[in-house]
Amino acid sequence: MFNIFFRKVRQLFKQLKEDIALIKERDPAARSSFEIWLTYSGLHAVHSYRRAHWFYEKKMFTIARIISQVSRFWTGIEIHPGAKIGKGLFIDHGMGVVIGETAEIGDNCLIYQGVTLGGTGKEKGKRHPTLGDNVMVGAGAKVLGPFKIGNNVKIAAGAVVLEEIPDNCTAAGVPARIVRNNGAKVCKELDQIHIPDPVAQEMCSMELKIERLKKELEEMKKNV
Template structure:
């Protein structure tokens, strides 16, 4: 029992220290403990998760909703979160039930760690240690984000990301891996429109078919003309023979 309490205390201290390590605006312990909504949300989640694991589902969910009301951060009590977790300016952050988050992970405002539908079982992402997810990014589905990954603001990540990578864009693309820039198209303005491309392909096919039909009609007209000339010539020969 005492060992669990000591472990719980160490985890809370690591969450507090994470604020000072990663937020230059943090001045003193009193200010952080009293005013930082991200810290309030994660500490409330620690309690709710403790109750959730012991099947006190209603109380755990109730605590998470109270925390959501006061902090604007929604963390399902079933989510597993490691030590040193930091949510900076956390309004709008959503973390799903089957999320697994490692140690020393940083999230910014508007981040969603969610699912992609109504599937059962593991349906939310797994975030490994030392990952940074920037403002407004969405990480969706049962995917794995490797260690030391950085996800850019506004990115939408739908596939696994290897460790030591930087991801940007919609959908998310790896642009740096192991310190080496990955050759990729980063044009986020002139993105392809699949609907327009489909209509262009259909229009090209229609134009091609029209040309083939016109060619067949011309060929048919030519054949009919030649056949008519042959019939006229045959009639002329028959008339000459009769005379």
Template sequence: MLRRIREDIEAVLDRDPAARNWLEVILTYPGLHALWGYRIAHWLWNHKLRLVARLLSLWMRWFTGIEIHPAAVIGRKCFIDHGMGVVIGETCEIGDSVTIYQGVTLGGTGKETGKRHPTIGNHVLIATGAKVLGSIKVGDYVKIGAGSVVLKDVPPHSTVVGIPGRIVIQNGRRVKDDFNQINLPDPIAEDCDDLRKELQLLRKELEELRREMKGVLKHDITNL
């Protein structure tokens, strides 16, 4: 237990340039507090004290803003930076030396049963606001970009960005893809533009009908 605590502290010092010393890390890092609370809750869960484990998990959520289900499996040297809004689901499995930033969700996609949360490999970085959903596998040394939504398996040594997540770098080489991450389509704006064009066409047809009706009325009046 003491060795695991020391590894958790060293993980923070190694990966966060703002961390200056052990005491500061122990006292001021909610990600570290959440991990320690999770490890106790996980032990309670495995020893059939599941209500107590859930209550401890809930208390740590109130205290740190990080929700980790006690049944989840988290490896060594995990670092949750800042951490507010992080959610780690019940059947999630996380490898060693994983870095998770604030707002990350490792969750499910519905009301499935069984294994419904992702499996994260070793040395993975999951950036701010990323969502990894469903019973998928993320390989070792993967980087997931901020705000990405990952719904499919990701092979090792890849970089994933976008909604839905797409592999843009694999094994150090850029993947050829015509997907433009800057000029993304806006379906709502496109629908509004289509409606505006249709409205203009209807107005034009209505004006033509009005002119035709005026012509018919003038003709009838003249005949009278």
């Protein structure tokens, strides 16, 4: 038992070293390994999750949840200990990130603040999304449901993803639509910044219909 525990501790320290190196490579604001280890809440949250997940796998659910809730209190990032997370996850800033129990995250993913990997109801079983490798999820994006987000996918800030996205795509909007596929634009009108307002478009359409009906009524009055 003690050998298993110490082996897990060595593994955690190895992962910590790898994650710090990855953050230094990805984040231009990172100045030193000591600063990252001391101040990066995303790093703290991921490693608290790894400890909690070990207890979760051993069926020690209460201890796992206590670790995750303490981490949530200190970092503002909530990762359920039942989630499955690969290597190299970088949660940048991280405040408000929520990762559900049956969520799965591949290797080398990047998640910004305010992201939710959640479900859509009280269904049992798999109810949270699966992210492939090298996925980037922008600030405030919501990915809701038990579907797959492919490898190398980029999800724009503020997007609400409600269905599967294939590999090598970029998605934006509410609800999210694919705007790039393998680097090629799919829809010129939809991007992360210039997203059309469907409510305004519908109101404009209704105004045109009302004007047309008014003209038809006037024509009918004249004919009578």
